[in-house]
Amino acid sequence: MEGVGKSLALKITELQTNGSLAELNKLLGKTPNGVIEMLSIKGIGPKKVGQLWRELEVESIGELLYACNENRLIELKGFGEKTQAQVKKAIEFKMASAGKFHYYAAEIVADKIIAEIKIKHPAVLVSLTGAIRRKCEIIEIIDVLIAEKINTENFIKPENSIPVNFIFCDKDNFYDTLINTTATAEHLVLIDSFKASTKNKSEEAIYESLGMQYIEPELREGLNEVKLARNKNIPKLIEYKDLRGALHNHTKYSDGYNTLTEMAEECIKLGYEYFGVCDHSQSAFYASGMKPENVLKQFAEIEVLNKQLVPFKIFKGIESDILNDGRLDYDEEILKQFDFVVASVHSNLKMDEEKANTRLIKAIENPHTTILGHPTGRLLLSRQGYPVNHKKIIDACAANNVAIELNAHPYRLDIDWRWIPYCLEKNVKISINPDAHVKEGLLDMYYGVCAARKGMLTKEMCLNAMSLTEIEKYFTS
Ligand SMILES: [Zn+2]
Ligand SMILES: [Zn+2]
Known part of the structure; x- marks a missing residue:
């Protein structure tokens, strides 16, 4: 037949006889189910799905939605702002039809x-x-x-x-x-x-x-x-208006959409006393993590801004990747210059509980770690998160004076509010962090407060309900 060569003819015969193709089955076997599911999203074909999988390590629809929210598709070759918006809309629609x-x-x-x-x-x-x-x-x-x-x-x-x-x-x-x-x-x-x-x-x-x-x-x-x-023992729950600052946020220095100045000014507009910038660290290549020279450049910019914006203050923070072996992502020389460090896992998420605990606890024990970021890595309705022994992790935070993040992004809300009572029992502070990648993201702290209230968090035990003077003291102690 015209247009059908020998190899294609063989495949057609195979498909007709067996109802399947051995080569295709082999490839499907190597492809995560989530990636195959991604093929059903309107607007992106197999080539683009392959690119998302290989270049951004996105392995499910939920992760893809999160990648859109973090503006990862804008910079990707062949994508762009418009495609990103389309993909996001298509996924949201798909999720909605699942009834949750x-x-x-x-x-x-x-x-x-x-x-x-x-x-x-x-x-x-x-x-x-x-x-x-x-x-x-x-x-x-x-x-x-x-x-x-x-x-x-x-x-x-x-x-x-x-x-x-x-x-x-x-x-x-x-x-x-x-x-x-x-x-x-x-x-x-x-x-x-x-x-x-x-x-x-x-x-x-x-x-x-x-x-x-x-x-x-x-x-x-x-x-x-x-x-x-x-027994009249319910404490007064934290309220949104109790928050005094926003820690853990991203700027153009890594994968954020806004500049440092824009983010700080937005915080001032919202009535906050301080802003913690926590761009991604060097190993987070997919998120344009900062090389040491960029960290120093950011420090210089912060120092200039802090003079202009007084009494408002920008804290020099970092969201340091927790490397596979539990180390943080810079040398001592750089680490010691940060006002505070949020330590988070972003890579090699497929761990068993023992590996996850060891990795997290090593990071918690690092004297530079101030806050443990999104402790399980979960994405609600799309990714379960790695298994951790919450008690052991919280105990380690208590022993090392490390606060735990309640990541306020509505897809994360991680740490789960059900564990807040145990944190409070162990005197571990909770930081309600927006993890904002765009200035409007600062408002997500509201969802964090909603979840925190379910866990009976009080203003006194919330790190970013501290005043500027209190938190300055906390960071230096
Ligand atoms: Zn993170
Ligand atoms: Zn972050």
Whole structure:
């Protein structure tokens, strides 16, 4: 047949006889499932997927989305800002269809719905309820409680197709229903909610009538919050306004979008007292990690800016890769010049628990390490993160006076809030870090605070709730 050579003819015969190609199967066997899945994303063909895999080490759709958020595709040959935006949109759509949503995406929709109800029915009592009100990191449905049967048919249809569930009740039992729909079943059993007298005027009154402290919605999971509330032992939870500065951020020096000046000015605009710049270290080649000469160049720029921006201060930080053997990424000579060091794992993520623990603990024990960055490397809804023994890691941080990051990026929220109580028990401070790669990313600290509250973090135990004077002292002690 014309156009079909001998080798192609053989392959066609093989495919017809066996229903598969040995050579293709061999190649598929060598390709991670996530990479094969990436082929289903609209807008990038096999050649580009191969490039993403080999050049950026992206091995799943979730990692690809994260790479878009870190602007990794802009510089890549054959890609660019437009392609990156398209890929991002395509992935977000794909993820949405899987029925699970990051809290931040759900919250945007939820806020719009509440605003719409308040405009159309200003006199009606309304509240978010369920998992979204508990600020869970993953949301499957937005629950809305309304104290009147209103017509919701013509309400905005969420663009990302997240389902919305309207619950209607009488005005008289709005608060009882709010309690019953916000909490998990476990929490309701523990508080004996059926004993609450009806027609209460507020949730505070209901908890009081049940003989306990008020329990914030975020805490109503059915863990140990009820026991603590009965003994009046729930501390005052941290609030977004308690934050005084932003540590761990990126600039154009590595893979950030904005300049040092732009990032600092944004922090000032947001009312912060200090900014920690933590660009990537030299081994992070995929993120344009800084060679020692670039570090020195950045130091010089910081010193000039710090004179201009007084009393605001930029701290000289670094996000040092934790190398495969647990060492940090520069010589002593450079390391000792940083005000603080965030130590994070970015490469060789496929480790067993023992290897991960050894690697992390070695980095924690390094006297230059100030904060352990995103302790598990997880990406919510897409990458599990390497297995670590949280207790051992937290104990090591306690022994070496190292704080732990709660990476506030809504895809990370790593350390998991469930481990915050153990950190507090061991007197390990939590740093709510935006890991901003663009100035708007500084606002992500809000999501960090949401997660931190679920873990009962207090202002006193949050590193970046310290004032400038306090944190200066902390970094030098
Ligand atoms: Zn990182
Ligand atoms: Zn970072």
